[in-house]
Amino acid sequence: MKSLFLVSGEISGDTHGAALMKALPEVGEWRFSGLGGPEMHRLAQEVEDWLGEAAVLGLWEVLKKYGYFRRKMDETVARIQDLQPDGVVLIDYPGFNLRLAKRLRSGGYSGKLIYYISPQVWAWKKGRIRVMAELLDLMICIFPFEKELYEASGLRTVFGGHPLVDSLEGVKRRGFERAENLVALLPGSREREIAALFPLMLEAAAILRERHPALRFATTGATPDLTERLRTMVEEAGLGEAISVGEMSSHEIMCRATAGVVASGTATLEAACLGLPYCLTYKVAWLTAQVARRVMSVRYLGIVNVIADREVVRELLQDEANGKALAEELERLLTSAGERADLQRELAGVVSQLGEGGAHLRAARAVLSAWDVNTTEE
Numbered sequence: 001m002k003s004l005f006l007v008s009g010e011i012s013g014d015t016h017g018a019a020l021m022k023a024l025p026e027v028g029e030w031r032f033s034g035l036g037g038p039e040m041h042r043l044a045q046e047v048e049d050w051l052g053e054a055a056v057l058g059l060w061e062v063l064k065k066y067g068y069f070r071r072k073m074d075e076t077v078a079r080i081q082d083l084q085p086d087g088v089v090l091i092d093y094p095g096f097n098l099r100l101a102k103r104l105r106s107g108g109y110s111g112k113l114i115y116y117i118s119p120q121v122w123a124w125k126k127g128r129i130r131v132m133a134e135l136l137d138l139m140i141c142i143f144p145f146e147k148e149l150y151e152a153s154g155l156r157t158v159f160g161g162h163p164l165v166d167s168l169e170g171v172k173r174r175g176f177e178r179a180e181n182l183v184a185l186l187p188g189s190r191e192r193e194i195a196a197l198f199p200l201m202l203e204a205a206a207i208l209r210e211r212h213p214a215l216r217f218a219t220t221g222a223t224p225d226l227t228e229r230l231r232t233m234v235e236e237a238g239l240g241e242a243i244s245v246g247e248m249s250s251h252e253i254m255c256r257a258t259a260g261v262v263a264s265g266t267a268t269l270e271a272a273c274l275g276l277p278y279c280l281t282y283k284v285a286w287l288t289a290q291v292a293r294r295v296m297s298v299r300y301l302g303i304v305n306v307i308a309d310r311e312v313v314r315e316l317l318q319d320e321a322n323g324k325a326l327a328e329e330l331e332r333l334l335t336s337a338g339e340r341a342d343l344q345r346e347l348a349g350v351v352s353q354l355g356e357g358g359a360h361l362r363a364a365r366a367v368l369s370a371w372d373v374n375t376t377e378e
Helices: 011-026 038-043 059-064 066-083 094-106 128-135 144-151 169-173 191-211 224-236 250-256 266-273 286-295 303-308 323-334 337-354 359-369
Strands: 002-007 030-036 047-049 087-091 112-116 138-141 157-159 182-186 216-219 243-245 259-263 278-282 315-317
Touching: 002 011, 002 066, 002 094, 011 030, 011 038, 011 087, 011 112, 011 359, 030 038, 030 066, 038 047, 066 094, 087 094, 094 112, 094 128, 112 359, 128 144, 138 144, 138 359, 144 157, 157 359, 169 250, 182 191, 182 250, 182 266, 191 216, 191 224, 191 259, 191 278, 191 323, 216 250, 224 243, 250 266, 259 266, 259 323, 266 278, 266 303, 266 337, 278 323, 303 337, 315 323, 323 337
Parallel strands: 002 030, 002 087, 030 047, 087 112, 112 138, 138 157, 182 216, 182 259, 216 243, 259 278, 278 315
Antiparallel strands: none
């Protein structure tokens, strides 16, 4: 039996980590410990649920919790050195996980270091790829273009396929029909995102309702508390009759809406997989935005556009993220069936590059192959 210490620090990482933990017993016997979220903790009590502290976004937010993260890093390094697991699986969350990998190697840890869900260093800091090649034994990536990028540095890399292909298959089989006058408003899964983006979406909804009174809108939060926050904001804006809150899951909204606006993040790829014609928006603190402009090495923020290497989905960011601009882009999609159909075809073309399913099982086989390079990864 091999032992693995897994580290994730976000809701999506917890989901992927839990799915990997469920798939790994199909290829061997494993003992788990680590840091994650509620899903990973339910599968193994030795995986600590730390998402309440770990899931922060933006430079300023991280700086405010610098002391906490420094202490947690020291504690995690000590715990791994004490347990001496056969391998450490780092799941996305690069700000913490790449530093952890460096600390472990400099401290003499000789087990396997495996990265699952490649951090988007190709977008922010390509120079880190060389460093990662020196630290890691294996990279398991979920976007096809990443394999060639990492292997060029000498890092052994496996393209496992994107887990969304599997996780959304059941949603698509339910056969939801699109409602002609329904618009999706999806402001993200974090409280800070809701505070920054949902007022803009409410402004856009108010503008569109004046022009098209028959329109209806739908939104929901990632947690019950966030859903209540959205409901309060809708009522305060006087849009309670027009906007349903929490009556459908985000995936059902994506399947039923005719068009929508989605906060940058995993939800934009989910929307693409489910065929929602949408525009992307995002807005961060001024300092975070200034740093991002200086370090980004890709032209687009949305992963659909990154994969396509062109603006398939309209991106409305920072100063362009305002109610008027969102309303105009939504109105363009709502009033032109041809524009929607063209966008859906382009989204389907991007999604086709993400693999045919079975991503977590392929990832599990890849993890096992870190000890035996002859193990099949097909």
